[in-house]
Amino acid sequence: MRCVRADCPGSYGPEGYCDECGRKKPDKPLASVPSAASPASVPSVATVSAGSTRASSGRTRGSSRGGLGAGLIDIARVPLRDPATAVMQDPKVAEGRRYCAKCNEAVGRGKDGKPGRVEGFCPSCGTPFSFVPRLHPGDIVNDRYEMLGALAYGGLGWIYLARDRNVGDAVTERWVVLKGLINTGDADAMASAVTERRFLVEMDHPNIVKIFDFVQHPDPKTGELIGYIVMEYVGGHSLRDILVARRAEGARVLPLAEVIAYGVEILPALGYLHDRGLIFCDFKPDNVIHAEEQLKLIDLGGVRRADDDVSAVYGTPGYQAPEVAELGPSVASDIYTVGRSLAVLSFEFRGFSTTYAHELPKDVPLLAQEESYHRLLRRATHKDRDRRFQSAAELSEQLLGVLREVVSATDGIARPTLSRQFTPERRAFGTGAGEVGEETVAELRPSDVAAGLPLPQVDVLDPGAGFLATLSVADPAEAVKQLEAAPMSSVEIVLRLVRARIESGDLAGAKAGLDELAATDPFDWRIDWYRGIAALAGDNAAEARVSFDAVYDELPGEPAARLALAAAVECTGDVDAAAKLYERVWRVDRGYISAAFGLARIRLAAGDRAGALSVLDQVPDSSSLHIAAQVAGVRASLRAEAHALKHDDLVSASGRLERITLDVERRARLAVEMLEAALGWINGSRLPGHRLPPGAKVLGHELSERGLRLGLEQAYRAMAQLAQDPDTRIALVDRANAVRPRTLT
Structure with a gap:
């Protein structure tokens, strides 16, 4: 069947998804779901789900909220709905979704204008099929579950809503979902049901639908016992339904921060399964339900043990990892499905199950704008499963880091957090503009970057961690000797020796x-990190850039990785790319002072003095480099091309310097810089006809040649009094004498 979307040339495949735009074939028009910013409640929608065991009472909550949004963004709650309104009034399976359970050939299709049969035999293999619900309203299953009706038809058959007569009273009721099989002749489906009964009844996680029971009920026609899984009911909306509803409103995708928050919220549920040796197999937006302020992972029919080589594997084209058919499902293949789901929700992913079934499309504006998110998706969906994130916790950690970056870039509010991968930066680099002394270096030197970058955290489970904790020598040569004589060998000891x-x-x-180390574990990102530091120490910025780019690919949510790459990129001369990286680091974490100086340095070189000052003024008062940032701000205020400096700039720089707490010598040195700049402006750079306002002063001196020369004389004499070397003192006195007004002819 052709896609119902007007501008889409695709067709719906066996799973009910368009092979071009990826949208699910609607069984009926979907009501609107509010966006994250909308306060409107969600209209009733017939949605299959599992989740809360209570129906909506019509009450609304106050300002309290769950963990959805990771404390970084607010996501509109999806109210629970009355289960009685969720059942299908006329349960039917669309002809386009009717396939033989054994050979997967189309069955039950209409001909010559006549509707197809809902029951019969497959013309290809003779297997019987039935798309009629086995259970009807009022039926009692296992003397306990009273049927309310069918909710929907899923991949493994009909799903029903029932009331648990053993739980509840006149005030409250517990509604449950019963999930049956496609038909009694489907061995794979039966095995899947047995798998659910065996593994999942004991599962207990707040983000996973609860399996209550496994019951049997005779088929009304054959009398054969049919197995049903009893699950909790969730009256919410799947992420796929939310996406479709937003598209109907004109918002073609979900906001990126919301998509990432969904991923962060649901990944612990997958990790819970993985920790118990289970693989979900068929993760996709359809199988995640947003109910009130919580997400639920549903449809556990495809779950299997990681070491199961016999059971059928269930998956969905466009989401399933490419190696599953040959190697089987794994934790890495589940990670792949999460990455694909994030992609489908966050940008228009046409052809995701055909043209781009195993790759990301190019020229996606969102991915060009959000580089960290792009790198995360690339790693999560890498064709080589060894290159993907190796656990749900690892992906969740990096996804949360990307969320912090995305949100901070949107509202300008820093959201720092302690990194589990890196130490803080050892010392800020590239801060020469904020230093006052005999020799200050304003440009960025690779060796300074190598000495200042953060270091990977020591793995406390490494056998050599205890030995390293006792190593306290400061001299690198002595550290090399002690490490070479270490009583054991381990990865951490080798890395520490490399650093020394x-x-x-x-x-x-x-x-x-x-x-x-690379010969043993080529996927350890710390190898590339230290290769980058070694390259910088050897003044090879181009090689360092390659190494840190690889680390950024592995850890897209870590500001330290972006900081290292930014510095290496700047050292290669690509200042535009460096500025973008510096800005992203600085927006999310004001603890990386090197990023602030780097961004200010690049902006100032490009003539954006206001932008440079804005960044330097953001260095917090609590930072040990706050004064250095203010000193750099003074110098930035004085820097301008010919005729670009104005008296307002001089007055502003003067006020900035007067507010800085400096010792006498540094204040005098900086005063000399400022007064010389002002004198040069008065004598040569000032625009012809420029009038100074009456009473304008710089550091308390009149903004005139005489006033500025008097100020310079005082500054030089103050420096001479502090000089320890006689020759230096004499030279400073000579300067004072040369600049004083009465030496003018």
């Missing part, structure tokens, strides 16, 4: 140690 060799200048030895 870099610091002692033995780059060849450091490289040999990293090559040794």
Whole structure:
């Protein structure tokens, strides 16, 4: 059947999804679901789900909210609905969804204008089929569950809503969902049901639908006992339904922050299954329900043990990992399905089950704008499963980091957090503009970056972690000796030895140690990190850029990875790319002062003095480099091309310097810089005809040649009094004498 979307040339496949735009074939028009910013409640929609055991009472909650949104964004709650309104009034399976359970050939299709049969035999293999509900309103199953009606038809058959007569009273009732099989002749479906009974009754996680029971009931026609799984009922909406409803409103995709928050919320449920040796297999937006302020993972029919090589594997084209057919499902294949689901929800993913069944499309504006998110999706959906995230917790950690970046970039509010992967930066680099002394270096030096970047956290489970905790020598050469004589060998000891060799200048030895580790574990991102630091120490910024780019691919949610890449990129001369990275780091975490100086340095070089000052003023008062940032701000205020400096800039810089707490010598040095700049402006750079306002002063001195020369004289004499070297003192006095007004001819 052709897609119902007017501008889509695709057709619906066996699973009911369009092979071009990826949208699900609607059984009937879907009511609107409010966006995250909308306060409207959700109209009643017939949605299959599992979740809360109570129906909506019509009450509304106050401002309290669940964990959805990770405390970073607010997502509109989806109210529960009356279960009685969820059942299908006329339960039917669309002809386009009717397939033989054994050979997967089309069955029950109409001909010559006549509707297809809902029961019969497959013309290809002779297997009987039936798309008629086995249970009807009023039926009692297992002397306990009273049928209310059919909710929907799923991949493994009809799903029913029932009332548990053993639980409840005149005030409250417990509604449950019964899930049957496609037909009694489907061995794979029966095995899947047995799998659910065996593994999932004991599962207990707040984000996973609860399996209460496994019961049997005779088929009304054959008398054969049919198995049913009894699950809790959730009266919410699937993420797929929410997406379709938003599209109907004109919002073609869900907001990125909302999509990421959904991923962060549901990943612990997958991790819960993985920790118990179970693979979900068929994760997709249809199988995640948003009910009130919580997500629920539903449709557990495809769950199987990780070591199960016999049971049928269930999956959905466009979501299933490419290696599943050959290698079987795994934790990595579940990670793949999560990545694909995030992609489908966050941008228009046409052809996701055909043209781009196993890759991401190119030229997607969102992915070009959100580089960290793009890298996360690339790793999660990598064709090589060894290159993907290796656990739900690992993906969740990086996804949360990307969420912090996305939200901070939107509202400008920093959202720092302690990293489990990196230490803070050891020292800020590239801060020369904020230093006052005899020799200050304003440009960024690769060696300074190597010495200042954060370091990977030590794995406390490593056998050598205890030994490293006792290592306290500061001298790199001595550290090399002690590490080479370590009583055991471990990855952490080798990495620490690599670091000591870099610091002692033995780059060849450091490289040999990293090559040794790479031969054992080529996927350890710490190898690339130290390769990048070694390259910077050797003044090879291009090589460092390659190494840190690889780390960013592995850890897209870590600001430290972006900071390292930004510095390496700047050292190669690609300042535009560096500025973008610096800005993203600084927006999310004001603890990375190097990012602030880097961004200000690049903006100032590009002539954006206001932008540079804005960043420097954001360095918090609590930072040890707050004064350095203000000093850099003073210098930035004085920097301008010919005729670009104005008296307002001089007055502003003067006020900034007067507010800074500096010792006498540094204040005098900075005063000399400012007064010389002002004097140069008065004598040569000032626009012809420019009038100074009456009473304008710089550091308390009149903004005139005489006033500025008097100020310079005082500053030089103050420096001379503090000079320890006689020759330096004499030189400063000579300068004072040369600049004083009465030496003018």
